[in-house]
Amino acid sequence: MPTDFNATRAAFDLPEGVIYLDGNSLGPLPRGAVDRLAQVARDEWGQHLIRAWNSAGWMDQPDMIGDRIARLIGADPGSVTVGDTLSVKVFQALSAALELAPDRKIILSDNGNFPSDLYMAQGLIGALDRGHRLVTPAPQEVEAHLSEDVAVLMLTEVDYRTGRRHDMARLTRRAQELGIVTVWDLAHSAGAVDLDIAGLGVDFAVGCTYKFLNGGPGAPGFIAVRPDLADRVRPSLSGWLGHEAPFAFDQDYRPAEGVRRLRVGTPPVLAMAALETALDVWDRVDMADLRDRSLALSSHFIDAVEAQCPDVTLATPRDPAARGSQVSFRHPQGYAVMQALIAEGVIGDFRAPDILRFGITPLFIDEGDLDRAAGILARILKDGSWDRPEFHRRVAVT
Numbered sequence: 196m197p198t199d200f201n202a203t204r205a206a207f208d209l210p211e212g213v214i215y216l217d218g219n220s221l222g223p224l225p226r227g228a229v230d231r232l233a234q235v236a237r238d239e240w241g242q243h244l245i246r247a248w249n250s251a252g253w254m255d256q257p258d259m260i261g262d263r264i265a266r267l268i269g270a271d272p273g274s275v276t277v278g279d280t281l282s283v284k285v286f287q288a289l290s291a292a293l294e295l296a297p298d299r300k301i302i303l304s305d306n307g308n309f310p311s312d313l314y315m316a317q318g319l320i321g322a323l324d325r326g327h328r329l330v331t332p333a334p335q336e337v338e339a340h341l342s343e344d345v346a347v348l349m350l351t352e353v354d355y356r357t358g359r360r361h362d363m364a365r366l367t368r369r370a371q372e373l374g375i376v377t378v379w380d381l382a383h384s385a386g387a388v389d390l391d392i393a394g395l396g397v398d399f400a401v402g403c404t405y406k407f408l409n410g411g412p413g414a415p416g417f418i419a420v421r422p423d424l425a426d427r428v429r430p431s432l433s434g435w436l437g438h439e440a441p442f443a444f445d446q447d448y449r450p451a452e453g454v455r456r457l458r459v460g461t462p463p464v465l466a467m468a469a470l471e472t473a474l475d476v477w478d479r480v481d482m483a484d485l486r487d488r489s490l491a492l493s494s495h496f497i498d499a500v501e502a503q504c505p506d507v508t509l510a511t512p513r514d515p516a517a518r519g520s521q522v523s524f525r526h527p528q529g530y531a532v533m534q535a536l537i538a539e540g541v542i543g544d545f546r547a548p549d550i551l552r553f554g555i556t557p558l559f560i561d562e563g564d565l566d567r568a569a570g571i572l573a574r575i576l577k578d579g580s581w582d583r584p585e586f587h588r589r590v591a592v593t
């Protein structure tokens with residue numbers, strides 16, 4: 196059955212008068228989440244107390260949710276677990292990947308990667324102190340830098356600023372030919388594009404659940420490991436819940452089987468409960484339908500903006516195959532323009548130095564929303580109202 200995007204739209208509680216084009220950064224509230232959070236707090240936490248770890252299945256949440264995310268990213272069942280934040284999952288994946296290529300010293304990424312991924316790599320290199328080097332060419336130069344000196348290829352598939360999408364299939368294949376371990380960050384891919392991690396033989400994949408997946412602020416990260424590799428992974432963050440028998444309270448760490456060894460500590464139960472209601476919506480979505488709809492909506496928005504707004508330039512690739520599920524435009528005063536848009540109820544965001552970023556999220560956005568947003572953007576640019584002093588004042592989170 197084709198995905199019913201009217202039904203998915205009805206599953207979210209969006210404020211009246213808001214056109215929400217920032218679901219790529221923080222997804223909106225699924226209608227079921229408030230009741231579910233109240234129920235978990237009142238009944239499970241309140242009444243079951245510590246017994247709920249067993250009776251309400253809290254301890255199994257990371258694996259159960261991992262399997263639901265696995266379908267969305269084309270990973271094998273049993274190969275994904277959930278917890279911590281994406282930055283932590285990047286650290287775990289990268290350290291495990293480096294262990295699998297002990298004689299090589301280069302971590303290859305790109306200079307468009309999200310800073311936290313690069314920072315985590317820098318921190319890990321310092322902690323290991325074994326002479327590793329992080330190399331970050333421009334995204335289009337990455338392929339030329341693949342060689343037998345590279346230990347790990349660590350890339351974010353979809354660029355957070357421009358929405359440019361790496362050719363994951365091609366780069367993964369080239370990396371495999373050269374014996375390079377692959378770590379793909381799916382922060383802007385999970386819930387945004389159709390993926391086939393298992394089919395491509397990706398070694399490690401990581402991502403977060405509060406962006407396109409709509410898990411809510413502070414929702415946990417996820418990590419996927421190629422199943423035949425999982426039992427060779429030596430966890431660097433060897434927390435008790437990744438132990439083979441946490442409640443044996445042994446003095447020495449022995450990793451659990453498979454991806455479970457990449458659990459660290461206590462699961463964030465309330466955050467996971469909210470995430471579960473978001474995944475209930477995703478259960479009704481076919482990812483190929485999502486991709487088709489996302490590209491159609493993105494093209495629609497690009498056409499609408501370009502037809503009316505000569506002052507902005509497209510930063511996202513025109514080739515649909517080369518983009519994720521966001522559309523970005525450049526404007527020299529992008530910050531103020533975005534603040535003016537937000538004041539009009541069109542919520543996107545700004546990424547330095549000059550990017551107006553709009554998340555295209557088929558679960559709750561349609562052509563009418565995008566037409567209205569483009570119209571408001573055109574009006575703001577034409578009448579110069581974006582240039583008012585209050586729109587130039589910087590806030591902490593852009």
Ligand SMILES: *Cc1c(COP(=O)(O)O)cnc(C)c1O
Nearest residue numbers: 280281282309311351380382403
């Ligand atoms: C959003 C994002 C992060 C954020 O990591 P957190 O630890 O969840 O704050 C990291 N990496 C990429 C590529 C991202 O897009």
